[in-house]
Amino acid sequence: METKNVDILGIPVSSIDRHTLKNNLISHIENAEKSFVVTANPEIVMTAKKNNSYMSAILSASYITADGIGIVKASRIMNNPLPERVAGYDLMVDFIRVSQEYSYKIFLLGAKPEVITQTVRNLEKYYPNLHIAGYHDGYFNIHDEEETTLIVERIRALEPDLIFVGLGVPRQEEWVAENYHRFDKGVFLCVGGSFDVLAGVTKRAPISWQNCNLEWLYRLLQQPARWRRMISLPQFALSVLKEKVRMRK
Numbered sequence: 234m235e236t237k238n239v240d241i242l243g244i245p246v247s248s249i250d251r252h253t254l255k256n257n258l259i260s261h262i263e264n265a266e267k268s269f270v271v272t273a274n275p276e277i278v279m280t281a282k283k284n285n286s287y288m289s290a291i292l293s294a295s296y297i298t299a300d301g302i303g304i305v306k307a308s309r310i311m312n313n314p315l316p317e318r319v320a321g322y323d324l325m326v327d328f329i330r331v332s333q334e335y336s337y338k339i340f341l342l343g344a345k346p347e348v349i350t351q352t353v354r355n356l357e358k359y360y361p362n363l364h365i366a367g368y369h370d371g372y373f374n375i376h377d378e379e380e381t382t383l384i385v386e387r388i389r390a391l392e393p394d395l396i397f398v399g400l401g402v403p404r405q406e407e408w409v410a411e412n413y414h415r416f417d418k419g420v421f422l423c424v425g426g427s428f429d430v431l432a433g434v435t436k437r438a439p440i441s442w443q444n445c446n447l448e449w450l451y452r453l454l455q456q457p458a459r460w461r462r463m464i465s466l467p468q469f470a471l472s473v474l475k476e477k478v479r480m481r482k
């Protein structure tokens with residue numbers, strides 16, 4: 234299951250489509266193998282470029298997918314096109330369905346306490362045969378050894394097949410990278426703000442907006458406070474163009 238990578242500003246993004254990744258992850262679960270999936274968007278790439286320890290966390294992932302049309306477009310500009318966008322939210326929904334069908338156990342880690350309990354309630358309602366082994370909110374100190382150990386031990390004891398981690402960027406990737414060695418099995422999928430969408434707190438952009446590559450604008454209109462973080466989008470575009478010019482020289 235060797236996957237080819239495409240270099241996007243120093244990040245080896247997996248050249249894999251959603252369907253193939255889904256099958257690979259199912260086979261990891263069936264073989265009780267661990268796996269760590271990062272769904273990279275331009276903000277993640279720009280954060281990694283500025284922060285070495287975050288870069289190491291990202292590079293320790295088994296798969297880095299292109300979450301965000303910006304990454305797919307960058308791969309085209311570099312003449313090394315990625316097959317498609319593979320968003321964390323879409324993968325999560327795929328695996329909620331797969332888990333219900335194959336009786337895989339899932340654990341949810343992240344979001345505010347009231348959000349994660351609402352997420353669980355909604356999942357129980359819409360996926361009555363889904364096995365939710367457990368959940369924990371995301372408001373703990375990821376660098377506090379005692380707190381983290383308690384959470385890790387709890388998850389280990391429940392032996393989930395999949396662990397969805399929605400602690401926000403960069404905490405979620407750092408948490409998985411720091412604790413991965415403590416687990417014997419499990420697919421760790423970083424899902425950003427997906428629990429908020431499942432809880433009905435935020436909305437995903439309608440498909441028509443996604444097709445016009447305007448998901449970023451939809452998010453900005455819903456959460457105007459994100460504008461500061463979105464500055465990484467034009468910075469990313471500029472870095473890609475500079476890299477293209479450098480490659481031509």
Ligand code: UDP
Pocket residue numbers: 343344345370371372373399400401402404425426427428429
């Ligand atoms: N979050 C968390 N712990 C924190 C900060 C954020 O669990 O200390 C959660 C937050 O509640 C949300 C998710 O991480 O459910 C994504 O947060 P945000 O929108 O800030 O980040 P992004 O989607 O850009 O990764």
